[in-house]
Amino acid sequence: MIDVKDLRDRGQYRRSVEEGLPDRMTSGDTVFExxxxxxxxxxxxxxxxxxxxxxxxxxxxxxxxxxxxxxxxGEKDLGYINVLDADAGLRLCLRLHELFPDDYITAIEKHAGPCGVGRSGTMAGAHQLAYLCDPLSSFGGVNVYTGTVDDETARHIVSYFNEVVVAPNYTPEAMAILKGKKDLRVLKIADINLPILDNDIDERSILGGKLAQQRMKSHIDTYRNLEKVTTGRGPTIDELDAALFNWQVALYTPSNAVILGTSHRTVGIGRGQPSRVDSTRQAIWYANNRCEGYNSKRTVMASDAFFPDKDSVTHAGEAGVSAIVFPLGSTKDAEAIAEAEKYGIVMLCTRPAPGENKIERGFRH
Structure with missing residues (x-):
């Protein structure tokens, strides 16, 4: 057997490089230091x-x-991907905190998308729900919290490998535990209730230039923004809460995004597939093979865009999904809705302006 120690430079992953980038950049009227x-x-x-x-x-x-x-x-410097994951998780947590201010929120991020999200009356409870969505993928993740990390939460954080922890505060007992992991990067952010003040523009470089867009704001805030489009029974309060919760998760998940969850936790996350039905299959598989303590039955599914065909709804029905939140817009909307009715699924359309035909789509790339 070849001795791989002679073939690799492990230090390459740990060494910081001199970046040589300017101390200041400008974009429009905004100066970046x-x-x-x-x-x-x-x-x-x-x-x-x-x-x-x-x-x-x-x-x-x-x-x-x-x-x-x-x-x-943290002895190690932060990496580029660490920052992307931390930012993605924080955006999601801030939005969920807006909708559920009385609960604690945890998002565990990997590669700019969530592998588990939870909300609970305690920080440790929210962390546990997020982790149990996909314990395997949580390894090496970035954990973002909306409240103070306590010793119970910290003990679970250090029980497996994590890259970064982000929170507005930490108890002294929690910090003593977290400092036992020398490479764990611990970040402290400002009070979660303070408003974000910046230029409200998201930018991305392209060859020879850049893209810029006004930052998307979700307007799916209350039950009134969820319009039932199927006949038959109406949604339960739990289904409405789950639709609000999982729709927000879908908005911060790489497209195509399909989320299965309850009102307090994600159960299966399908993301980044070029075909929506593959993201649906992925979410169902994760719910039934990775999630601990729950499965796909009696979950609410969130789809970040319309269904190009009824196939995703068929898979949802066979998996026991009880409700779906999504935007209309497909030439086959009627077929998807009829398929949902066949399985007794309540379909809820996103309506940012109740009473109007506008929808909210949630693509993220």
Whole structure:
């Protein structure tokens, strides 16, 4: 057998590179100041002079954000993907906190999308629900919390490998536990109830230029924003709560996104598939093979866009899904709705302006 120790440079993954990026950048009227040099970019560089990366903070920004967070523990520098995951999780947690301010929220992120989301009356309870959605994928994740991390939560965090923890506060007992993991990066953000103040624009570079868009805001805030489009029974309160919860998760999941869950936890997450039916199959498989303590039966499914055919609804019906939240817009909407009625599924259309025919779609790329 070949001794792989002679074939790899383990230090390549841990070494920080000199990034050589400017101290200041501008976009329109906004000035961005370099806040933090990162270990390296999306991948460790193979050759000198490559792979530099940094975090920039808008000079006029305030509120809870990763750009303005403080790193309070961790020997390793943060990496580019760590920051992407932390930001994705924080955006989701902030939105869920808006809708459910009396509950604690936890999102466990991997590769810019969730592998588990939970809400509970305790921080440890929310963490446990998020983790149990997919314990295997939670390994090496970024955990984001809306409340103070306590010792019970911290003990579970250090019981398996995590990259980064993000929260507005930590108890002294929790910090003592977290500091037992020297490579765990612990970030402290501003009070979760403070507003985010920045230019409200999301940008992405393209070859020769950049894309910019006004940041999407969800308007699916209450039961009134969920219109029943099937005949027969109406949704239960639990189904409405689950629709609100899982729709928000879908909005912050790479498309095509299909989420199975209850009012307090995700159960199966299908994401990033070019075909919606494959994301549906993926979500159902994860619910029945990875999730602990629940399965696909009696869950509510959220689809971030319309159904191009009835096949996803068929799979949902066979899996025991009780309700689906989605936007209309397909030439086969009627077929999908008829298929839902065949299985007794309540279909709820997203209505950002109740009484009008507008829908809310949730693509994320």
């Amino acid at each position: 370099k806040k933090l040099s990162l270990r390296y970019g999306e991948n460790p560089p193979a050759l000198p002079g490559e792979g530099g990366a940094a975090v920039y903070a808008a000079s006029n920004s305030s509120g809870p954000s990763i750009a303005t967070a403080s790193k309070i523990h």
